[in-house]
Amino acid sequence: MEYQHLALVVDDEPQMLDIVTFALETQGFSAVSAKDAESAWNLFRGRKFDLVVLDVMLPQASGLSLCRRIRETSDVPVLLLTAKSGAQDRIAGLEAGADDYVIKPFHPRELALRAEALVRRSRAAPAQSEVIVCGPLHVSQDAATVNGHYVHLSSLELRLLRRLASAQGQPVSFRDLLLSGWQIDEGPGGKEMLKTALYRVRKSLQSEGLPRAIRAVRGVGYELARPGRE
Known part of the structure; x- marks a missing residue:
């Protein structure tokens, strides 16, 4: 498959990284992964990504703090992964600058389609x-x-x-x-x-x-x- 988009996937669970990466690949993404916020930030600074898929709960620095850091320098679409479905949790993600969110557990196809839609809108000619x-x-x-x-x-x-x-x-x-x-x-x-x-x-x-x-x-x-x- 020829990949059209590059995604940064950030999650501290290896199994979740595999699931997200596989889901994205079905929709034409190539994925680079990181297990913590600092590693993800170093990767983000060194390459141009079309999408960031970011788990809220990360070791050391949270996914929300990383999202805010990304927003200071970039308009790249950010898709949050969260195990919390409450309205306040979703609002916190939006306040941090996220574009969309997917609640765990999720269907891989849903995640892939949401990711593709975010990138398509951000790349509108x-x-x-x-x-x-x-x-x-x-x-x-x-x-x-x-x-x-x-x-x-x-x-x-x-x-x-x-x-x-x-x-x-x-x-x-x-x-x-x-x-x-x-x-x-x-x-x-x-x-x-x-x-x-x-x-x-x-x-x-x-x-x-x-x-x-x-x-x-x-x-x-x-x-x-x-x-x-x-």
Whole structure:
């Protein structure tokens, strides 16, 4: 098989590394593995990866701390593996900058398809991507800028911002945003996950001079403020 993507898989359980690697290979990935956060970080700095599959529970430094470290320098899609299914645990992953998560035990096919979808979205060709203009904010499928300055967003955050921008100042429902971000229309903690992810988008926009750009619409969802009305 000719591999199209390179993934970094981080887990301290050898059996789990084998399962994840096999699942990814069925979807056209080649995988490099690490058993702890520091080894993974050294590998990440030395190569260009298309995806990181990261276990939350690691020896010494946690997977969440490694995810935050990766987010400081890269927009590579990060898929978390977690044995905890609670909403707060998923929210913690989003706060760390993860794009998606899979709960253990999982079906290898599900993991492979989620991984492929993350990489496909992150690699969408700019030439096929309409740029949505909202005043100083320009949002395409692969990047967002404010007054020409790049806004640092994960692929998940960019999908949410693009959906809001496409509404041209009109409210976007919770369901619509959940579908845009995670391909789910509801579920335990869904609205809290959305709130957390959009909080990160707000912070990124604020750092580029757009404070209060995203507003909650009570009982409906969220809206992107029209230019001049932030």
